[in-house]
Amino acid sequence: MDCVFCKIIERKLPSERVYEDEDFIVIKDIRPVAPTHLLLIYKKHVPTIHELSEDDARRFWKVFDIIKKITKNENMDYYRIVANNGAQAGQEIPHIHFHIISGRKLGKIG
Numbered sequence: 001m002d003c004v005f006c007k008i009i010e011r012k013l014p015s016e017r018v019y020e021d022e023d024f025i026v027i028k029d030i031r032p033v034a035p036t037h038l039l040l041i042y043k044k045h046v047p048t049i050h051e052l053s054e055d056d057a058r059r060f061w062k063v064f065d066i067i068k069k070i071t072k073n074e075n076m077d078y079y080r081i082v083a084n085n086g087a088q089a090g091q092e093i094p095h096i097h098f099h100i101i102s103g104r105k106l107g108k109i110g
Contacts, residue, residue, distance in 0.1 A: 005041050005095040019070050023059045026070050026100075035103025036076060040066060047094035049085045067100060076102040 007013040009025060018038060019026035029037040040063065046052055052060075071079055079102035084091035 003045055003095050004093055005097065006045050009041065009043050018074070019066060021062075021066075024063070024066055026066065029099070033099075034101045034106070036074060036079075036101065037103075038070065038074070038100040040070075040098040040100060042096045046096045048091070049083070049096065052096070063098065067098075070100065071102070074102075076100075078102060078106075080106050 004013065008015045008027065015025075015027040015030075017025055017027050019040075023043055024040060025043065026038050026040045029039050042056070042059075044056065046056055067081065070076075079100055082099040082101065083097070084099075087094075
């Protein structure tokens with residue numbers, strides 16, 4: 001498989017990890033759009049939300065707990081969480097992930 005995130009998860013590509021458990025990793029984005037830009041990545045290769053199985057979806061219960069823990073550790077009092085689903089929505093890497101963005105005033109979306 002030629003997925004950048006899978007290669008990062010397998011440690012075949014370098015990344016600056018700030019969190020890891022059996023299902024997710026959080027890394028610093030190499031092309032940040034703000035002073036703090038983290039990526040929360042599901043370790044299992046699933047291209048889009050529509051392709052999540054029931055078992056995958058059950059694992060996602062902890063996403064917000066991870067975000068709470070990471071934002072506290074990174075001293076992020078405010079932040080934006082973004083999940084692009086599909087190329088037309090701006091998803092560049094077809095592997096489920098969330099952007100956690102902070103460190104400057106963020107404008108409105110839309």
